[in-house]
Each structure stands twice: as structure tokens, then as C-alpha cells.
Amino acid sequence: MIFRKITLGMWRSNSAADKPSMEIDGDDDKNEKSNNESGTAVSADLVQAPLGLFPRPWPPTASASEGSQIYKTIEYFRLVGRVMAKALQDGRLLDLPLSMAFYKLLLGQELDLYDILLFDAELGKTLQELHALVCRKHYLESTGSDNHEAIADLHFHGTTIEDLCLDFTLPGYPDYILKPGDETVDINNLEEFISLVVDATVKTGIIRQMEAFRAGFNQVFDISSLQIFTPQELDYLLCGRRELWEPDTLVDHIKFDHGYTAKSPAIVNLLEIMGEFTPEQQRAFCQFVTGAPRLPPGGLAVLNPKLTIVRKHSSSAGNAMPNGTGPSAESADDDLPSVMTCANYLKLPPYSTKEVMYKKLLYAISEGQGSFDLS
Known part of the structure; x- marks a missing residue:
């Protein structure tokens, strides 16, 4: 579980535990563990990712100089790559519940908008709904008639895009600037916003981590050897059976x-x-x-x-x-x-x-x- 610690800055998290919160005297013990729906304890300092672990994005502009947080994160991914390769080589199981999207990256597959659902259902669904508005806008523009009013009337769950108060920062990561300036998102630049979010989430924002992971893996054996497996088969080999017993x-x-x-x-x-x-x-x-x-x-x-x-x-x-x-x-x-x-x-x-x-x-x-x- 050591690689799942929030403080390592390695993974996206659906938990509020990695976000600043008010501290109340006497609640230290309560904050150390929380219970899930089954009544089993979940450590509050571990990344909670029901759909599996996926790298958290870091801005390309973040300095990777020795001693910086991103430098440490990159080295952690290099270590995870070595550990995973050694586990596969020795036939051992790892307590590291990776997402199917992560396995697709290991196999050299490119991710797109629709793969975000594999590790962040809420963000993936929202982006797809916004993308549907973009497609609707393109359709209205292709009809050739004057559809400015119809385009301006496109709404997201009854709200105009402008009223969503979105800016060009990565959702959930306010320090990740997608585009310089104070421009806000509207129906006319919504497509650009979606494209930048997807790129930061599954490409540019995680490229250094994945390169380090592959480099670490290759120190044990060639990662291209995994090409014969599907993402599901890799998960089975690395983490074992999801269905434990009858x-x-x-x-x-x-x-x-x-x-x-x-x-x-x-x-x-x-x-x-x-x-x-x-x-x-x-x-x-x-x-x-x-x-x-x-x-x-x-x-x-x-x-x-x-x-x-x-x-x-x-x-x-x-x-x-x-x-x-x-x-x-x-x-x-x-x-x-x-x-x-x-x-x-x-x-x-x-x-x-x-x-x-x-x-x-x-x-x-x-x-x-x-x-x-x-x-």
C-alpha cells in the first residue's frame, strides 16, 4: 500500500482526504481511518480510486529539478515500474489496484476523451456531455443558415456555458494552467477547453511519469513483451482474481x-x-x-x-x-x-x-x- 499514499503525489484521487480541510481538536484518531459501505476500515492517507489508480497530472512547466515534488514523483514511478516488472517475472501479486486505462498505456495504446470514464467517471461523463454540445454547435453551423441564436441557446443542464464560470485551468488542479491569460470558457471556445483538458489528463500531464515507469520496467525486462496481453489479463496476472471464491x-x-x-x-x-x-x-x-x-x-x-x-x-x-x-x-x-x-x-x-x-x-x-x- 505504500505506493498509494496521497503524500507521494502519484495518483488521482476521488477522496477528499487529499484536499485541505479544517482540523478539529480531538478528531485525529477519527481522521486516520474511515469506513466504507461494507464496514471495513479505509486508511485516510491512501488514495481512494474506486475505478483503479491513474497518474495525477503535473504541469509540463513544473520544475523536475532534483529535490522537487515532481522529481520525487517521477522517481516513484520509476520504482513502481521496476517493482511491477519483478512481480510479473516472479509470479507474485501486488496490492496495487491500477485502472484499465493505466494498463492500456502500458500496452502502448493512446487514450482519448472516452477513456477518462475508466478512471474518473464524473469527469469523463461531464466532458462527454460538453463534447455533445460542441457536436451540436458544429451541426448547427453546417446547416448554412443563420443559427447564432440557436447556438447561443445551447445549455448544459439548463445553464449556459458562460454561467458555469469555467476558466482555462485543469478541473481539480487549479495550479495546472491550460492556457495563459484570464479567458473564460464559453460556447465558442468550449471545444478548445475540452481538448486541453483531455490532453492534460491523459497525455501531456502524465507523460513524464509514464516515461519513468517504462524506464524502470525495462530495467527488469522489455515492456514490449506485454503486448501479447490485454489490459484485463495484465490486471489478472498482477493483482489476481477479482472474484475470490464461490x-x-x-x-x-x-x-x-x-x-x-x-x-x-x-x-x-x-x-x-x-x-x-x-x-x-x-x-x-x-x-x-x-x-x-x-x-x-x-x-x-x-x-x-x-x-x-x-x-x-x-x-x-x-x-x-x-x-x-x-x-x-x-x-x-x-x-x-x-x-x-x-x-x-x-x-x-x-x-x-x-x-x-x-x-x-x-x-x-x-x-x-x-x-x-x-x-
Whole structure:
């Protein structure tokens, strides 16, 4: 996750976390993590990009002298290129959810207006709607009649282009000047504005970063070797399966040991819970247990070492049953599951109910991300 930090200045972000905000005393802990819809924690200092990571644009005029922010960003991309190439060479997975548009760039494909939807749905949709107005203007002009009033009456969601108060800076990046001067955008220069935004977003504004990435990649092996793959196949090789498991096949690909069998009540509950997880919860569980948010190509069946579930004995003082044979379910309810990610090893207490197990699992998955403790 280190390459996803906002402070590196590498990626576009859909999160407000990388924008200046008011600080409130006592809210430091709250700002460190936020919860997504599935209840799993998301670190506030990481770039949030639901459609995948894509380079943030830097103005061509930004100085790349040694020590500058853009210089550091370029070097980070060079490093990411080397890391990605080495991961592909060694058959390892990376926790780096790149967008399909980024993979298209790796394959030497040029991006245009319609590719922006692949990493920024809001900007892409807005630009396409504005482009439709430009096309309508061209059509009216091509009819040969006097259509000045009709052209002036072209509106964007009921508002004239002038009233949108757009200027020639890159949306979301006010320091990126698209065109010198104080000119504002109207229906007559809207086409130029769209062209400059697209160029800055997928071409000029990211060219130095992509050149550094390719240079780093080529230090390991020739990036042209990737031409045989599609963007989807590259994502599969680098990050693993998006669909992690099917509920019906879980029991066939998991090992149960040290107090558990496939028919143990706790295991039955666990398999039901895993089968009910949302895709986001599946990724969080996989990250918690294996250290990566996706499984390798082939899924659980090829995970090495095999996912193993063992019984975790209660750490509470009163953990003996009346006959002294072992921990009670009630005492187990006080404990959290723990893992050994290097061995894909989950230590699961024998919780009294499925509901308790579900709550404890979600809490451990959410709060245990990135921690390293003895268990």
C-alpha cells in the first residue's frame, strides 16, 4: 500500500482526504481511518480510486529539478515500474489496484476523451456531455443558415456555458494552467477547453511519469513483451482474481486442523459467513489472512500455502469448562481471530454463535489491517 499514499503525489484521487480541510481538536484518531459501505476500515492517507489508480497530472512547466515534488514523483514511478516488472517475472501479486486505462498505456495504446470514464467517471461523463454540445454547435453551423441564436441557446443542464464560470485551468488542479491569460470558457471556445483538458489528463500531464515507469520496467525486462496481453489479463496476472471464491467450493480448498474439522460448528458458521461476504468484504478478509486483497490466478485452489483454519484457545483467565476439559464458548466470545499471513493461517476461536463470529471477524478485518502483533 505504500505506493498509494496521497503524500507521494502519484495518483488521482476521488477522496477528499487529499484536499485541505479544517482540523478539529480531538478528531485525529477519527481522521486516520474511515469506513466504507461494507464496514471495513479505509486508511485516510491512501488514495481512494474506486475505478483503479491513474497518474495525477503535473504541469509540463513544473520544475523536475532534483529535490522537487515532481522529481520525487517521477522517481516513484520509476520504482513502481521496476517493482511491477519483478512481480510479473516472479509470479507474485501486488496490492496495487491500477485502472484499465493505466494498463492500456502500458500496452502502448493512446487514450482519448472516452477513456477518462475508466478512471474518473464524473469527469469523463461531464466532458462527454460538453463534447455533445460542441457536436451540436458544429451541426448547427453546417446547416448554412443563420443559427447564432440557436447556438447561443445551447445549455448544459439548463445553464449556459458562460454561467458555469469555467476558466482555462485543469478541473481539480487549479495550479495546472491550460492556457495563459484570464479567458473564460464559453460556447465558442468550449471545444478548445475540452481538448486541453483531455490532453492534460491523459497525455501531456502524465507523460513524464509514464516515461519513468517504462524506464524502470525495462530495467527488469522489455515492456514490449506485454503486448501479447490485454489490459484485463495484465490486471489478472498482477493483482489476481477479482472474484475470490464461490461458497460451494470453499470447503474443498481449505485445510482444517488443530481442533477443527469440516463439520465443526465454528467451521460451518465460518463457511456460511464467507459465502455471504460482499465482494469488498471478501477482499478485506483475503487481505487480513493472506496479506493480499486478491487470490492468485486459479483462486483458493492454488493458494500456497493452503488456507488453514485452526482452533484458537481462549486467552481469558476463566477459560475452563466446569469439567476442566477446555475453554467455554462464552469465554471464546471475548477473543478476536488472529492470523499468520506468511502461512495463510487463521486462528479462529470457537464462538458461541454465527452472529458473534461475524461481528468479531469484521472487527478484526477492519482494525487489524496493517498491524503486526504476536498472537
